[in-house]
Amino acid sequence: MGRKAFIIIGFALLFILSFFISVGNGAVKVSPGEIIKVIFHQDKSMHYQIIWNVRLTRTIVAALVGICLSLSGAILQGIMRNPLAGPNIIGVSSGGGLAALIILILFPRYYYLVPLGAFVGALMATMFIYGIAWKGGVHPTRLVLAGVAMSALLNAGINGLMTFYPDRVVGVIGFMVGGLSATTWTQVKTIFYYAMGGTAIVMLIPRKLNILMLGDEVAVGLGLNVERTRLAFIILSSLLAGSAVSVVGMLGFVGLMVPHIARLFIGHDYKYLFPAAVLLGGSTVMLCDTLARVLFAPAEIPVGIIMSAFGAPFFLYLLRKREAIR
Amino acid sequence: MFSMETRNLYIKFDEKEVLKDIKFKVKDEEITTIIGPNGSGKTTLIKALSRCLPPDKGTIYLYGKDIKSIKTREVATKMAILPQIKYISSDITVETLVSHGRYPYLGLGQRLGKEDKKIVEWAMEKTGMMDLKEREVFTLSGGEKQRAWIAMTLCQKTKILILDEPTTFLDISYQLEILELIKELNKSLGLTVIMVLHDLNQAARYSDNIYVLDRGSIFEWGSPQKILRNDLIKNVFKINSHIYDDEINKCLYFIPEKRV
Numbered sequence: 001m002g003r004k005a006f007i008i009i010g011f012a013l014l015f016i017l018s019f020f021i022s023v024g025n026g027a028v029k030v031s032p033g034e035i036i037k038v039i040f041h042q043d044k045s046m047h048y049q050i051i052w053n054v055r056l057t058r059t060i061v062a063a064l065v066g067i068c069l070s071l072s073g074a075i076l077q078g079i080m081r082n083p084l085a086g087p088n089i090i091g092v093s094s095g096g097g098l099a100a101l102i103i104l105i106l107f108p109r110y111y112y113l114v115p116l117g118a119f120v121g122a123l124m125a126t127m128f129i130y131g132i133a134w135k136g137g138v139h140p141t142r143l144v145l146a147g148v149a150m151s152a153l154l155n156a157g158i159n160g161l162m163t164f165y166p167d168r169v170v171g172v173i174g175f176m177v178g179g180l181s182a183t184t185w186t187q188v189k190t191i192f193y194y195a196m197g198g199t200a201i202v203m204l205i206p207r208k209l210n211i212l213m214l215g216d217e218v219a220v221g222l223g224l225n226v227e228r229t230r231l232a233f234i235i236l237s238s239l240l241a242g243s244a245v246s247v248v249g250m251l252g253f254v255g256l257m258v259p260h261i262a263r264l265f266i267g268h269d270y271k272y273l274f275p276a277a278v279l280l281g282g283s284t285v286m287l288c289d290t291l292a293r294v295l296f297a298p299a300e301i302p303v304g305i306i307m308s309a310f311g312a313p314f315f316l317y318l319l320r321k322r323e324a325i326r
Numbered sequence: 327m328f329s330m331e332t333r334n335l336y337i338k339f340d341e342k343e344v345l346k347d348i349k350f351k352v353k354d355e356e357i358t359t360i361i362g363p364n365g366s367g368k369t370t371l372i373k374a375l376s377r378c379l380p381p382d383k384g385t386i387y388l389y390g391k392d393i394k395s396i397k398t399r400e401v402a403t404k405m406a407i408l409p410q411i412k413y414i415s416s417d418i419t420v421e422t423l424v425s426h427g428r429y430p431y432l433g434l435g436q437r438l439g440k441e442d443k444k445i446v447e448w449a450m451e452k453t454g455m456m457d458l459k460e461r462e463v464f465t466l467s468g469g470e471k472q473r474a475w476i477a478m479t480l481c482q483k484t485k486i487l488i489l490d491e492p493t494t495f496l497d498i499s500y501q502l503e504i505l506e507l508i509k510e511l512n513k514s515l516g517l518t519v520i521m522v523l524h525d526l527n528q529a530a531r532y533s534d535n536i537y538v539l540d541r542g543s544i545f546e547w548g549s550p551q552k553i554l555r556n557d558l559i560k561n562v563f564k565i566n567s568h569i570y571d572d573e574i575n576k577c578l579y580f581i582p583e584k585r586v
Binding site: 207213217218220222224225268 | 378423482
């Protein structure tokens with residue numbers, strides 16, 4: 001109890017630290033003191049312009065995207081009782097990706113519809129997978145397999161599009177690997193309500209997921225409406241991940257990796273896992289995006305590449321070192 | 327009125343009838359055991375009773391009311407179930423698991439109250455888990471694990487407990503321990519118990535009533551004295567056997583001779 005509260009406070013400090021590192025670093029360095037000053041006294045200095053219109057929006061979007069994706073992954077791993085489940089499994093990445101690519105490649109004039117299209121595509125893919133897996137009830141294994149097959153099909157569509165229109169692929173790569181360049185307050189608004197709403201909801205219902213983890217029959221015995229709960233959680237995680245994908249592109253790996261890292265530190269009880277995943281997810285994307293900006297400055301690399309290049313080895317290291325994943 | 331009752335219950339898996347015309351009755355505060363060979367439909371019947379499997383035909387009554395018409399959360403305050411297939415994360419402690427038994431009484435986001443905590447303590451006391459309450463369930467022996475799960479169902483404060491093969495995977499000492507615990511709960515709390523057992527001697531010793539299933543139908547039911555017969559065992563289990571009187575435990579027991 002005491003130990004877990006301590007870890008969560010540690011993650012909260014990491015979150016705050018990541019925020020200042022992310023806002024403060026780039027072509028112009030800004031100290032934490034100045035950041036606070038700019039946020040609270042909005043003078044019209046150059047620092048204000050940089051922080052308020054460029055850095056802050058980007059950092060906030062990074063944090064919200066991280067929160068949405070890692071919550072989505074944590075929920076899905078629980079309801080599917082499968083450690084490999086993540087936003088990719090319910091077709092969010094491939095569905096959102098295909099929809100975005102259809103717009104970007106076939107109807108480039110309507111590029112501004114990409115966020116909406118990706119969001120709708122992600123939700124539709126999820127509902128389709130759920131529908132296919134339904135057979136008087138949705139068995140988690142059937143859902144995972146349906147998701148894998150459906151994602152392969154949607155990815156075939158993505159690759160097909162890129163093969164037929166090789167000249168238009170350049171503008172699409174940013175979306176494919178996930179990137180945060182050129183974020184504005186509009187994107188902050190797009191994702192803010194999903195991230196905050198999702199966080200508020202999951203903080204209320206960790207017990208339902210803890211009980212679902214005991215097995216369908218045990219959960220029924222305890223009076224949980226298993227099918228309805230599972231559908232509600234799938235919709236929730238699809239909304240969360242879909243809103244993230246619509247803003248930054250296919251960054252699904254966060255949703256798989258961050259919840260597991262959180263588990264390694266804090267265990268599987270969703271009462272602690274949810275806050276840990278929120279804080280760690282936000283921190284991870286903020287830090288990785290800072291690296292993406294700074295590492296090869298003035299050139300910038302998509303955050304998705306950093307995420308995989310640093311996140312995956314770190315995850316593997318934890319996996320070897322700690323034996324909490326059983 | 328019966329605690330539980332089914333009327334002309336049918337269950338099909340892909341056109342194959344797994345349960346046929348089941349008339350099953352459970353009296354209050356009795357231990358009712360379902361026995362039968364593999365594939366006779368024991369677990370299917372248990373799953374139907376515990377509302378994990380919807381019947382294709384027929385009705386299941388819980389204290390005279392159609393179980394489908396009662397909210398699942400309310401059912402969970404009248405009837406607890408302990409299925410065979412259960413999962414547990416590696417770091418869940420006994421106390422945490424047991425406290426999940428309070429779920430049907432808690433509102434959305436509501437924490438365990440003083441009363442709930444008292445009931446959790448009582449359930450651990452009752453099952454002898456107090457000394458192990460900080461331990462991770464994952465690290466316990468088979469018998470201790472099963473006791474922790476039973477403690478969870480006790481927290482539901484139900485009148486009925488349904489168990490699917492509670493002694494499977496346990497060695498003989500733990501089997502006895504679990505069955506003694508079930509018997510004790512039945513006596514001291516007036517708990518109505520419905521369970522599936524494989525061991526006919528254990529069924530005869532611990533049950534008030536036995537239902538014999540054979541190929542999806544009820545072959546016969548009644549007191550252990552009525553069920554434990556050479557001809558019945560021969561017909562249903564295809565073995566010749568001898569039946570003796572166990573004077574120490576005051577029950578019948580059988581010794582198998584050979585397959586028919």
